Amino acid sequence: MTHAAPQPLTARRSGPLHGEARVPGDKSISHRALILGALAVGRTEITGLLEGQDVLDTAAAMRAFGARVERTGEGRWTVDGVGVGGFAEPAGVIDCGNSGTGVRLIMGAMATTPITATFTGDASLSRRPMGRVTDPLALFGAKVVARDGGRLPITIRGALDPVPVRYRTPMPSAQVKSAVLLAGLNAPGETVVIEAEATRDHTERMLAGFGATIRTEVTAEGRVITLTGRPELRPQPIAVPRDPSSAAFPTAAALMVPGSEVRIPGVSRNPTRDGFFLVLEDMGADIAWENAREEGGEPVADLVVRHGGLKGVEVAPERAASMIDEFPILAALAATAEGTTVMHGVAELRVKESDRIDAMARGLEACGVRVEETRDSLTVHGMAEVPGGGTCATHLDHRIAMSFLCLGLASRAPITVDDASPIATSFPDFLPLMRGLGAMIGDAP
Ligand code: S3P
Numbered sequence: 528m529t530h531a532a533p534q535p536l537t538a539r540r541s542g543p544l545h546g547e548a549r550v551p552g553d554k555s556i557s558h559r560a561l562i563l564g565a566l567a568v569g570r571t572e573i574t575g576l577l578e579g580q581d582v583l584d585t586a587a588a589m590r591a592f593g594a595r596v597e598r599t600g601e602g603r604w605t606v607d608g609v610g611v612g613g614f615a616e617p618a619g620v621i622d623c624g625n626s627g628t629g630v631r632l633i634m635g636a637m638a639t640t641p642i643t644a645t646f647t648g649d650a651s652l653s654r655r656p657m658g659r660v661t662d663p664l665a666l667f668g669a670k671v672v673a674r675d676g677g678r679l680p681i682t683i684r685g686a687l688d689p690v691p692v693r694y695r696t697p698m699p700s701a702q703v704k705s706a707v708l709l710a711g712l713n714a715p716g717e718t719v720v721i722e723a724e725a726t727r728d729h730t731e732r733m734l735a736g737f738g739a740t741i742r743t744e745v746t747a748e749g750r751v752i753t754l755t756g757r758p759e760l761r762p763q764p765i766a767v768p769r770d771p772s773s774a775a776f777p778t779a780a781a782l783m784v785p786g787s788e789v790r791i792p793g794v795s796r797n798p799t800r801d802g803f804f805l806v807l808e809d810m811g812a813d814i815a816w817e818n819a820r821e822e823g824g825e826p827v828a829d830l831v832v833r834h835g836g837l838k839g840v841e842v843a844p845e846r847a848a849s850m851i852d853e854f855p856i857l858a859a860l861a862a863t864a865e866g867t868t869v870m871h872g873v874a875e876l877r878v879k880e881s882d883r884i885d886a887m888a889r890g891l892e893a894c895g896v897r898v899e900e901t902r903d904s905l906t907v908h909g910m911a912e913v914p915g916g917g918t919c920a921t922h923l924d925h926r927i928a929m930s931f932l933c934l935g936l937a938s939r940a941p942i943t944v945d946d947a948s949p950i951a952t953s954f955p956d957f958l959p960l961m962r963g964l965g966a967m968i969g970d971a972p
Contacts, residue, residue, distance in 0.1 A: 533946035535918075535971035536928075536958075538935025543786030543834070544964040548777040552577040552602060552767035553795050554953050555701070555729050556825070558585050558628050560765045562636050563733050564606030565594035566613075566712060567760035571606045575767035578602060581626035581952045588633050591617035592644075602767075611760060612713040616642035620680070623648045625880060625923060625952045628702055630679065631660045632730075635706030638669040639689035639713035647680040651880050651923035651949075657681055659698065660706045666692045667710050689714040691756055694721070695748075698875060699848040701726035701799075704752070708734065708741075714756045723749040726848045727799040729825075736763045736824050766823035768795035772852040773954045774830060775803050776929045777964060779860045781832040782812055783937035789964060791830040793822070802850030803857060804830075810837045810864060837864035839909050844872020851875060854905070855930040858887040862896040863937055864909035874903035880949070881922035890931050893917030894942055916940035925949040929957060936966050943971045 557577040562585065564571030576582065578601075586596045586604070593615035595607035609615070614637050621644055623630035630646050634657075637644055647653070658677030665671055668686030673679070691714040696703045704720050708730055711718025731752060734741050740755040774794045781787040796816065807814055813835040816828040839861060842850075847870075850857070854876055861868035876883040884905050888898045891907060895914030899906040915938025921928040928944045935942030950957045961968055 531948055534948040535943055535945055536932060536947040536968055537941045537943045537971045538932040539941045539967040540938065541784055541936045541965055541967045544781050544784050544789055544966060545787065546789060546964050548789050548791045548960055548964060550769045550773040550777065550791055550794070550960070551579065551954055551956065553770040554579065554581060554772070555628060555727055556767045557582040558632055559729050559733050560767060561585050561589050561596065561606060562632055562709065563737055563760060564762065565589040565592060565608050566611050566636060567608035567737055567762045568610045569608065569762045571608065571762040571765065573604045573606065573765045573767065575602045576604050577767065577770065577953070579951060579953045579955050580624055581629055584622065584624040584626055585629040585633065588621045588623065588629065591619065591621055592637065608760070608762065611757060612640050614640045614642060617644050620645045620647050623652060625649050625651055625949060627652060627655055631657070631702040631706050632709060634660055634664060634681070634683055635709035638664040638683055638685050638710045639667050640685040641687040643682065643684045645680055645682040649923060653679045656878055659700065659703050663692060663694045663703070663707050664710055666694065667714055691716040691718045693719040696720065696722045699724040699726050701730070705730040708752065708754050711754045711756055712739070712758065716756055718754045718756060720752045721749055724845070724848050725750055725799055727797065732824050737761055768822055768825050768827045769793045771795050771800050775853045775856045776933055776957070777961065778814070778830065778832045779856045780933040780936055780961065780966060782834060782837060782860060783863045783933065785834050787834040789832050791832070793827050794830050796826040796828050799849055802846045803853035806840060806842055806846065806850065806857065809840045811835065812837055839864045839866030839868040842868070842870045847872045847875070852926060855883050855887050855926045856933065858891065858905060858907050859930040859934040861907040861909055862891055862913050862934060866909055868907050868909065870905045872903055873905060879924070881924035881927055883924065883927065886920065886922050886924060886927045887930065890917070890919035890927065893919055894934065894938060913938040914940060915942045918943040918945055921946050921949060923949050925952045925954065929954065932968055
């Protein structure tokens with residue numbers, strides 16, 4: 528996929544941020560709602576869907592596989608599913624744009640149906656490893672042809688007679704786990720996924736909500752997730768909670784800019800996603816959760832954040848999976864903390880939308896911050912005032928762009944990102960939302 532013209536943006540030192548930040552719906556849950564809706568029999572009604580490009584690409588893909596997907600209002604969508612095993616062969620190539628979650632979950636969802644589909648994506652997605660998903664899909668009986676190194680474009684011929692699979696994920700990855708579970712839906716018998724460390728569990732929760740028989744046991748070898756194949760999935764209304772990974776940006780901005788107080792309502796508090804907020808508490812951040820409640824099978828609460836002195840911390844590798852998407856903004860925040868922050872066990876960051884260890888390290892250096900990196904760690908030396916003044920390369924990565932724009936709100940000189948356009952993949956209203964709080968973000972000089 529070709530990429531639109533780059534959109535450079537500059538963030539400048541801002542006065543206190545104040546107000547309510549209604550961040551968008553959770554990206555992970557939005558993808559899963561569309562995919563499970565397409566595999567259910569009947570109509571799934573979704574509210575609060577993230578209308579970012581990643582999710583819109585998944586909606587288009589579900590249409591291409593035969594589901595009827597309609598937008599009925601802001602964040603309101605209906606999906607008329609075709610049932611497990613009911614996917615039709617798409618007429619054209621499935622373009623998943625920038626979305627690793629989209630392409631990996633959809634490849635899983637079609638791999639046990641006897642149809643052929645070809646997947647592609649943008650320059651970032653085409654660099655990312657797909658063998659981690661296509662290897663287990665081949666065990667079900669799917670035939671896979673990929674570019675060198677297991678990269679997109681990839682063609683999958685779904686298994687005619689799928690067999691169930693018992694698979695231990697070689698890296699902590701909810702995308703790999705979910706791809707195997709979605710493939711297991713149309714295999715007879717029990718498909719088992721074993722993960723050494725807990726990763727986000729939205730697929731398991733939503734499958735249970737749609738009536739599948741699925742159980743998770745915590746054993747000595749890790750979490751053992753067992754799914755019974757060939758269920759009839761029954762549509763469920765899905766209220767998508769607000770994305771904690773998107774909430775992390777206004778949260779960090781409020782913590783960095785003196786005098787700020789920001790409220791973020793209805794944020795998912797799923798325990799497999801809360802690592803960033805636990806680290807903030809370790810750093811001494813002034814954050815409070817109010818009105819804890821349950822919405823659509825997920826715990827949610829309102830988050831209140833106030834600026835306050837932050838201290839550097841060591842982030843243990845066991846935390847990584849529960850905050851994997853929050854390391855870029857944590858690295859930016861750490862630059863403003865007192866002392867040093869060390870993030871351990873973060874090698875997976877090298878295969879995200881960009882090599883996020885490298886992108887953050889180079890960008891922070893361009894802003895005058897001292898950093899050290901190893902293959903699987905990043906160290907950031909905090910300073911009383913970040914000099915700023917640099918231009919940071921975002922490498923088609925929304926979270927790198929948002930992280931440096933937040934840092935620019937608290938640095939001495941402005942910070943420019945070379946391309947803010949990827950922000951639309953996960954947080955289309957980032958700019959108006961941040962400006963509404965008082966953030967000075969505008970065209971690059
Ligand atoms: C996601 C899982 C994570 C995360 C991504 C969304 C998901 O990727 O980085 O943004 O929705 O399952 P991995 O599972 O590859 O770590």
